[in-house]
Amino acid sequence: MNYSRREFLGLSSTLLATSAAVPAFLKQTAFAAAEKAATSDRVLVVLQLTGGNDGLNTVVPFTDKTYRRLRPKLQLADEKLHRLNDHIGLHPSLKGFKELMEAGEAAIIQSVGYPNPNRSHFESMAIWQTAPSDQKLSSQKSVDAREGWLARTINHRATIAQQTASSQAFNIGVDEMPQALFGSRILVPSIKSLAQFKHSTGLFDQKTQQAQIAAWKSGTGSTSNPLLQAALQSSLAVHTTAEQIRKINLDQSTSGKYPENPLAERLRMVAQLIRAGFSTPIYYTEHTGFDTHSQQLNSHHNALSDLGQSLKAFISDVSKHVPNRPVLVLVFSEFGRRVEENASAGTDHGTAGPVFLVGSNLTSGVHGPDPDLENLVDGDPVFGVDFRSVYATILEDWLNVPSQTVFGQKFDKLDILKTT
Amino acid sequence: MKSDSEPWAPYVPTPEEPWNLEKVAHLHRRAGFAANWKELHRDLKAGPAESIDRLLHPPPAPQKFRRVADVLKNIIESSGDDFMTTEDLSPLQAWWLFRLTFGSDPLGEKLTLFWHNHFATAISGVFNLKLMLDQNELFRNHARGQFGDLLIAIEANPAMLKWLNGGANQKEHPNENFARELLELFTLGEGHYSETDIREAARGLTGWKPGRDTELHETNEFLYDETLVDTSPKTFLGQTGAWRRNDIFRIILQQPEAAKYLCRRLYRWFVSESTIPDDTLIEPLAIQMRASNYSIEHVVGIILRSQHFFSPAARWQRVKSPVEFCVGTIRQLEPKRISNLLPLVALNCDQQGQILFNPPSVKGWEGGTAWLNSNSTLTRLNWIAELLNGNPLSGLPAYDPTRWLKQHSIEPSQAVNSFSKLLLQNNLSPESEALANRLAGKDPSQLRSALLVLLQTPEFQLA
Numbered sequence: 001m002n003y004s005r006r007e008f009l010g011l012s013s014t015l016l017a018t019s020a021a022v023p024a025f026l027k028q029t030a031f032a033a034a035e036k037a038a039t040s041d042r043v044l045v046v047l048q049l050t051g052g053n054d055g056l057n058t059v060v061p062f063t064d065k066t067y068r069r070l071r072p073k074l075q076l077a078d079e080k081l082h083r084l085n086d087h088i089g090l091h092p093s094l095k096g097f098k099e100l101m102e103a104g105e106a107a108i109i110q111s112v113g114y115p116n117p118n119r120s121h122f123e124s125m126a127i128w129q130t131a132p133s134d135q136k137l138s139s140q141k142s143v144d145a146r147e148g149w150l151a152r153t154i155n156h157r158a159t160i161a162q163q164t165a166s167s168q169a170f171n172i173g174v175d176e177m178p179q180a181l182f183g184s185r186i187l188v189p190s191i192k193s194l195a196q197f198k199h200s201t202g203l204f205d206q207k208t209q210q211a212q213i214a215a216w217k218s219g220t221g222s223t224s225n226p227l228l229q230a231a232l233q234s235s236l237a238v239h240t241t242a243e244q245i246r247k248i249n250l251d252q253s254t255s256g257k258y259p260e261n262p263l264a265e266r267l268r269m270v271a272q273l274i275r276a277g278f279s280t281p282i283y284y285t286e287h288t289g290f291d292t293h294s295q296q297l298n299s300h301h302n303a304l305s306d307l308g309q310s311l312k313a314f315i316s317d318v319s320k321h322v323p324n325r326p327v328l329v330l331v332f333s334e335f336g337r338r339v340e341e342n343a344s345a346g347t348d349h350g351t352a353g354p355v356f357l358v359g360s361n362l363t364s365g366v367h368g369p370d371p372d373l374e375n376l377v378d379g380d381p382v383f384g385v386d387f388r389s390v391y392a393t394i395l396e397d398w399l400n401v402p403s404q405t406v407f408g409q410k411f412d413k414l415d416i417l418k419t420t
Numbered sequence: 421m422k423s424d425s426e427p428w429a430p431y432v433p434t435p436e437e438p439w440n441l442e443k444v445a446h447l448h449r450r451a452g453f454a455a456n457w458k459e460l461h462r463d464l465k466a467g468p469a470e471s472i473d474r475l476l477h478p479p480p481a482p483q484k485f486r487r488v489a490d491v492l493k494n495i496i497e498s499s500g501d502d503f504m505t506t507e508d509l510s511p512l513q514a515w516w517l518f519r520l521t522f523g524s525d526p527l528g529e530k531l532t533l534f535w536h537n538h539f540a541t542a543i544s545g546v547f548n549l550k551l552m553l554d555q556n557e558l559f560r561n562h563a564r565g566q567f568g569d570l571l572i573a574i575e576a577n578p579a580m581l582k583w584l585n586g587g588a589n590q591k592e593h594p595n596e597n598f599a600r601e602l603l604e605l606f607t608l609g610e611g612h613y614s615e616t617d618i619r620e621a622a623r624g625l626t627g628w629k630p631g632r633d634t635e636l637h638e639t640n641e642f643l644y645d646e647t648l649v650d651t652s653p654k655t656f657l658g659q660t661g662a663w664r665r666n667d668i669f670r671i672i673l674q675q676p677e678a679a680k681y682l683c684r685r686l687y688r689w690f691v692s693e694s695t696i697p698d699d700t701l702i703e704p705l706a707i708q709m710r711a712s713n714y715s716i717e718h719v720v721g722i723i724l725r726s727q728h729f730f731s732p733a734a735r736w737q738r739v740k741s742p743v744e745f746c747v748g749t750i751r752q753l754e755p756k757r758i759s760n761l762l763p764l765v766a767l768n769c770d771q772q773g774q775i776l777f778n779p780p781s782v783k784g785w786e787g788g789t790a791w792l793n794s795n796s797t798l799t800r801l802n803w804i805a806e807l808l809n810g811n812p813l814s815g816l817p818a819y820d821p822t823r824w825l826k827q828h829s830i831e832p833s834q835a836v837n838s839f840s841k842l843l844l845q846n847n848l849s850p851e852s853e854a855l856a857n858r859l860a861g862k863d864p865s866q867l868r869s870a871l872l873v874l875l876q877t878p879e880f881q882l883a
Contacts, residue, residue, distance in 0.1 A: 119600075119615065120600065120604055120610060121781070121783075122604075122610075122783055123610055171793070176773070176780060176786050176790055176793070177790060177793050187792075187793075187794075189793075189794035190793040190794045190795040190796075191794065191795065192795040196795075196798060196799070196802075197798065200798060200801060200802055201801075201802050201805040201806065201809075202798075202801030202802045202803075202804055202805035202872070202876070203801070204869075204872070208855075208859070208869075211851075211855050212852075212855060212873060212876070214851065215849055215851035215852040215854070215855050215877075216849070216852065216877065216878055218849055218851045219848060219849020219850075219851060219852055219877070219878070219879070225694065225736060225737070225882075226694050227693065227694050227736070227737060227738070227739055227788070227789065227882055228736065228878055228879065228882060230739075230789040230792050231739070231792055231878035231879075231881040231882060232878040233792075234792035234793065234794060234797045234881075235797060235876070235878055235881075237794050237797075238794045238797045238798045238801065241794060242798065293585050293588075293595065293597050294585060294588055294595075342588075342593050342595055343588065343590050343592060343593030343595070344585065344588040344593075344595060348595070348596055348597075349596075349600075378615070
């Protein structure tokens with residue numbers, strides 16, 4: 001909700017705060033379990049750059065002649081770049097990210113993609129989010145119905161009982177559930193704001209709520225209607241999560257300086273949940289504004305600036321306040337953009353691009369081969385690292401999940417995460 | 421029964437599948453935004469044929485409705501060329517919600533929403549209320565018409581030209597944005613065209629340029645300039661010629677897949693989100709679609725009249741979208757019409773994730789179980805509470821159930837049963853109904869508690 005409309009309607013959060021009590025019978029479930037769980041468990045934050053990030057103007061090959069030739073308007077002046085070595089440098093607005101690299105807390109993996117690249121936002125995003133096996137990837141069928149790679153990871157890591165007891169993942173700040181989380185046995189909650197959960201007005205008193213939930217279950221427990229099952233699940237998830245979040249002290253958890261932008265708000269929320277003691281290992285969120293078909297210099301600058309600053313703030317928050325919960329952030333986009341700029345001072349959909357890993361337990365620096373702009377296929381560079389190799393590295397070296405069971409085939413790992 | 425062999429044969433009431441309250445309510449939830457008590461009983465008496473005919477051929481809107489709608493519309497038109505964002509949407513949303521909630525053509529509005537979702541265009545890329553309003557009226561005017569006419573109109577629509585860079589699609593440097601979505605989302609679906617087809621279509625769709633004011637700034641108009649059209653030969657979907665925009669649309673609609681794709685979208689919108697229909701269901705509709713030169717009214721009429729539409733394969737097989745949920749509850753409960761009721765509905769739809777005039781992407785809203793994410797569910801929960809218990813700060817008074825009972829001459833002892841009929845046609849677990857009955861009493865606040873139980877049931881989240 002934006003401020004001007006709230007004013008317009010005369011709403012006030014103080015009124016929303018007059019909420020009904022949250023049932024005590026839920027106290028023995030999620031939050032209690034979360035508190036007892038080993039708090040040294042690792043956390044994975046997946047950050048999706050939605051729209052297709054222009055990788056070549058993010059990690060810039062400033063000595064490359066093809067880059068200079070095909071980008072007359074959009075090429076970035078090399079003296080402004082944050083140089084990483086003698087031929088590539090980071091976009092000028094990525095100061096925060098450069099500082100993370102200098103502190104040994106960030107790594108770049110170049111040229112990440114997959115065979116037979118799909119240039120549709122939705123299809124390519126679905127491929128990244130579902131990580132199908134080679135066989136399924138080449139079948140050319142729509143990937144709409146497939147389970148997400150994180151959902152499969154959750155199903156492998158946790159039993160139904162564990163998934164019921166505490167959330168294995170949260171979708172943060174966004175309405176739509178990413179396909180990466182579709183298919184877990186228990187619905188993953190979406191949290192747009194913590195205040196909204198804390199001040200819910202629609203809940204009954206404990207006794208009535210117990211009767212209500214029992215009635216729902218007896219009515220829908222045996223239904224063959226999948227939508228009715230989903231509606232029941234969602235209602236249960238909301239009641240449980242509301243109880244968990246009610247216990248978070250928002251005022252105490254808002255320390256730490258974050259810039260003012262939607263991504264920073266989302267990452268702050270992730271930090272609040274980790275600091276509040278949730279055992280949840282996976283968080284998913286997104287950063288939008290990367291579909292830069294026209295006049296991209298300004299908008300791309302702003303999007304990257306928000307990205308670098310927000311990540312920097314988030315990493316210093318969690319490493320200061322929850323040093324016992326190592327955090328790894330995976331930053332990806334559904335594709336890079338065409339090497340040659342278009343007539344509108346923008347770029348069209350491309351293929352492989354850089355992926356970023358951020359956190360304290362990794363081998364910093366630049367990994368993977370730089371994009372080969374001399375040998376383009378359909379105007380785009382060929383991928384050098386399969387994105388499923390990146391996922392496999394994270395699953396095995398960070399979350400301790402055998403990747404072959406998740407992907408249905410073996411992918412080579414990268415030597416990036418410290419496995420100590 | 422020939423339900424399996426001819427699913428689209430007209431529904432005729434039988435002793436096993438009688439015309440009852442559940443079917444009347446089902447028809448109105450799908451073809452419109454839920455029926456109120458009076459409409460339910462009117463159509464229960466009228467029977468299926470007359471009820472469906474009224475939806476397909478609605479009576480003209482009363483003068484008073486048209487006057488209010490015009491006043492609301494004038495407010496938006498007076499905003500002119502101003503730069504606008506999502507923060508400025510409230511008047512535009514209130515205008516549409518007024519039509520959705522109180523209009524006399526629910527099916528027309530349901531189809532307008534269908535097209536808004538199909539050709540999903542957002543203020544976040546258009547930045548002007550008037551352009552969004554004009555596009556919405558375009559959808560309304562073409563809602564039941566020929567799909568080919570709609571395609572031609574939407575491609576030339578300024579909001580769409582702005583949204584998908586149609587004005588930047590130049591002969592020398594084609595911009596593929598519109599061409600790609602045209603094939604992937606608007607007409608054929610993934611897998612039925614190649615990357616080359618996208619590039620060739622983009623070339624065929626050249627010719628548009630943005631208007632310029634005296635200081636050479638781009639205006640909100642677009643001009644079609646013959647000299648800008650790429651007239652060289654193109655090979656598009658297997659056909660070679662110097663194709664231009666109307667040829668591109670003609671060739672697309674010649675593809676059998678175009679009719680099937682559109683029928684699948686209509687099926688999901690009107691019939692079921694819980695299963696992907698197989699070809700035995702879609703093919704007969706697609707044949708009708710092509711035979712009628714892509715008449716939407718013809719195919720929607722077949723769907724609404726059919727056995728399949730009234731069968732268990734369709735009933736309760738959709739999730740209410742936030743707009744369906746909020747508009748529906750207001751239509752059903754008939755609360756006092758206070759002046760900021762509709763802006764409040766707009767705000768709540770926004771919070772539940774359906775910002776009218778600002779869909780999340782050109783793909784529109786995901787729909788189905790995506791509307792059951794925790795954020796939407798929680799916001800919905802709070803909205804129900806606010807609608808029932810009121811909110812002095814927003815000016816919303818508490819709902820008075822006894823007023824509704826009096827209005828429809830219902831005995832207080834029949835309150836829960838009647839509300840259950842109105843909202844769920846008694847399609848809820850006996851335990852939920854028992855709980856509602858236990859909480860109910862003579863006092864309006866007790867009745868509100870009972871209503872809260874009914875509106876929060878998992879069953880009520882479905883359409």
